[in-house]
Amino acid sequence: MNAEFVNPFLSSFINVLQTMAQVEVKPGRPSLKKDAIARGDVSGLIGMVGPTAKGSFSISFDKELALNVFRLMVGETIEELSEDITDMVGEVTNMVAGGAKRQLGEKGYEFNMATPIVVTGPNHTIKHQVDGSKVLMPFISEHGKAYIEICFNQ
Template sequence: MNVDFINPFIETIDNILATMASMTCEHGKAYIKEGVGPLGVVTGVIPMDGDSVHGSLAISFSAGAIVCISSKMLGEEIAEVDETCHDLTGELTNMLSGGARKLLWEKGYNFEMAKPSLIAGDKDIEHSISAPVIVIPFTTKAGPFFIEVAIGSKLRRAASVI
């Protein structure tokens, strides 16, 4: 997996958490995921498709991470994973995909993203293609979360427009 493709997701989630939740996170070494189960209790999944990218993105939060992020972003105490956390996971998925898409577009990648779907519990994550899934693990003081990216062979640089 090309780090030019992964780094915008890392940069975007760092910015989202710093500005929207006054939180920091640290990312670990990316690895190839085994299995299709979720790595957290709530996951947002969004397909990506275009001339230069075909695949999908998922962000999966542990209970501690999404409860803390939700509490900080909304300015109110959230005690457990609830509908508010589910809604916020969808919003975070949209923010992550939009921010990363902008940074990738600046690097010459051109693609669209659809509306995210939400997975809660033990349902399998269905990426939109059959390809290795790269996981970027993150840690926060409240718990871990994970970004998954599955990209197909359609990946190539988009032509620059002058």
């Protein structure tokens, strides 16, 4: 997969968490993902379609990180994954995809974005609607881990 597609999502994710929740995340080592099992406890998934490429992008949060990001963004403490958490993960997914879409647009790639879907639960699956390599990028913070998956058809 073209690194031109990957880097905007990574930088946008780092920026959104820093700006919205003052959470600093550090990227780990990328790998190719061969299965559909999410690495986190709650995941947001969004599809992106353009004239020359289509793909999808997901963010999976460990429960601990999701709860802490919610607390830092909203100012309320929640102990368990709930509808409030899934709403927040959907919104973060949308903001990250929007930031990446803007960066990709500056490079001449135009995309329309779908509405994000959010899935929770242990060992839930993420099904990218595109045939292509899935890049998995882990992130770590003092509040827990997150994982980004990016899959484009080129």
